[in-house]
Amino acid sequence: MMTAQKKRITIPYRPEPLWKMTIHPALESHRFSVIVAHRRFGKTVGTVNHLIKKCVQNHRRSPMYAYVAPFRNQAKLIAWNYLKYYTHVIPGVRINESDLFIEFPSRYQGAQGGRIYIIGADHPDNLRGTYWDGAILDEYAQIKAELWDEVVRPSLADRNGWCIFIGTPKGQNQFYEIYQKARREPDWYCCMYRADESGVFAPGGRLGPKELDDMKRDMSEEGIRQELYCDFTASAFNILITIDMVTAACKKVYQKADILGAPRILGVDVARFGNDSCAITRRQGLVAYKPKVFHAISNMDFAARLIQEINDFRPDAVFVDSGRGEGVIDRCRQLGYEVTEVSFGGKALEPAHYVNKRAEMWDAMRKWMQAGGSLPDMPELKTELVTPEYSFDAANRMKLEPKEKIKERIGKSPDVADSLALTFSYPVYPVVPKEAVHGSGATCNTDYNPF
Template identity: 25%
Template sequence: MTTTAPDVERIREQIGLLVRAGDTRQLKVLRDQLKTLVDRNALAGRTAKYGAQPVRWVEERLKQTVWSKQREILNAVRDNRRVAVRSGHGVGKSWTAALVACWWLDTHPPGEAFVVSTAPTFSQVRAILWRYIRKHHRAGQLAGRVNQTEWLIDDELVGYGRKPADTDTDGFQGIHARYVLVVLDEACGIPEQLWTAADALATGPDCRILAIGNPDNPASHFRKVCMPGGSWHQMSISAFDSPNLTGEDVPEEMGAALVGREWVEEKAREWGEENPVYRSKVLGEFSEDGPNQVVRGSDIAACRTAWETRPPADKFLPVELGVDVGGGGDETVIRERRGFQAGREWRAHTDRPEQIAPLILQAIRETGATAVKVDSIGIGFGVIGELRNAEGRGEHRARITAVNVAEAASQPSKFMNLRAELWWELGRGLSESRGWDLATMANADTTVAQLLEPRWDVDPKGRVRVEPKDEIRKRLGRSPDNADALLLAFYAAGRTRVRWLG
């Protein structure tokens, strides 16, 4: 209900009379009433001025500039009940989603409007979207107060971020308001059950759902939402849409925060333009899992989502290293593995054993690794010799294992060689079962891009054959050294079966 200027003046007169009379008992009540009336009048003015103009709201209330794709998102939420945005890396997707949430609550009456947000993990809810909401709230000096995941106006809860259990379809129940906005941030990692729960909140004609995220899982519900011919209003934001690549005029500070041409060109060389990670991170588009792809993007995506609760300590043992030794211009890569979790990485462009061995010794000291598995083909043989000599001098106590992936597999009737077994049982198997944690892995995008490259077929004996490294290098112009080091880190001689890690 909109109040009038006479209402405000009447209460001010009453306050003046009480002050002159020295009666303080009713002062607080009247002052609270006055604040409420003033706030309601201000809200009515903002609704009239900005309710249908979210871009103008950002520019005038927050004193911020929004670039063309951000303007498109803001207007799409204004005009459509359900909006799905596939977004590449570094284009400000969560920043924009936070703008939408703040505009929504600043132009709709408390009690009639509510914002709900979720993400694949609670830490993402708190550290991404709600961190930006807090920044916008401070910048515009908006009504109420915002903590880590809640917004309150006059002690009334008007918005929150939550991460219900993946199977909890009732996780958002109890919210009844005319104007409900649901934000599904990092939408690819949100399970279908929570989409169902979100949809149940936004049933009215004045409600909205914004789903926004990086399209990195072709088996996700987000992918279904983004299929052609659906009921959602769809958008895609590519790195090539960034003002830094189009030449769109934006403030220097904004340009510095957005993805640039140098990064895009670097990733084209590093990942390849047909790689699923490039298509997701750069183009903002989904990729299909190939029928002859050893490791599938839909499987690996789940392994990159952080665990909600920390697993028990024994899940982080043993601590071991895998070493893919560079030769012929390839990079030497050392990967740390702590139990089921992939960790740090060390790299060097050298094929000299006397230079590689000290790097491995450094990694042993930094990690406390008890075992090191080294690719023994070619130069690797010399590296193993250096490490065993260092062991004899008392420089480390780790067990050094030589791994020749060209040798026979532990299941010779199923796999052509040990390389095929490693890629199939570890790369494919651990990804399918979420048997490894790649969420905090160093150099994750490049390693995952390499994991998705090798192809497989069957040899004349009906055994699994995985594309050799030389053929991958010939086909793509680069070698999957980071991925090979990861597999070696998780390998135990003679035991590649997934059940070993269980």
């Protein structure tokens, strides 16, 4: 009896030596990976073919994979044609142009075959409510950080799915954070390839040295540093608080004796819009504690949580954002708790130097970090701290990028960082240490995990 021979199918992908010898093997052996690379490195082609390979080799029922870019139209423009081209030689592949997915023939009777979806992060609901065997997050610097934390990461749990973050630096943001995380975590893979080391622009390379020279001639110095040499700080000249400051502050460790006598302060930011957060931050001297964040909470409920914080922490001052916090402030005062309302747009204590109170508070927070302030290792806080840009008005007074513009740019308001900034609203002078009255041990529990 003769058996039919299986037909060998060759996908028209020829990986460059660096991908073949180094990157692809690393992606195969790591669940989570971060690739930082210059423009024209071939990130999309390489990772799309990794998706295809993993989907074809997956023998589970109905595998699901996703390629995610910041916007759907961008995702379609960048990856869709590549996906169709590299799979067109596979018999039985079905292309869905409206929903942007490729479906492979099923190995199981009555079940759908493996699918690879092209998805925009501007439509996050397309990623919710299902499992994913693997995902690519392209240009992660332009994707809301919450997409990974709240949507993608949980959806990978069912199948022990993997994820690859790819992109070129665009300042110090969540892409920088995930790159630093990958560098620290032994079970993550990370790599960075600059234009002068990848081989793409080398003699005999895919683009060659002349193209690199031409690109450099046509680009700004900042663009060259960022797009070709993967410098995360290239566009950070007008960032008030740099990621290096934040990273250093997260490494600071103090004993309780170091902050005895320093005033205890609460900063309270109240949500402005439906998807914003309420946040409470404790600070004593050079130590800031992990903020408590509340989502979708009413003013009355939040006031109750704030009162509980006041009772627990016994602060010497409570500064509450008055922008949307009127109800919280009124309720606290009604119950006999003393709080100070702070208007972000109000007059600064030093009006000759700052346009408003918000700029003054944030700059005071920056100076506190430089003086040795200690931060909790909280990704959301760190990302928000390095987000606002600053400039100067005609009178040479510092002003910060408006919160509305920040929200438009990154998809959320920096509520958590604002709660810490509020602890610098007004001077609060040292008092008699409560520890001297009530007694305590000699160690300091700051509720955070330094690097």
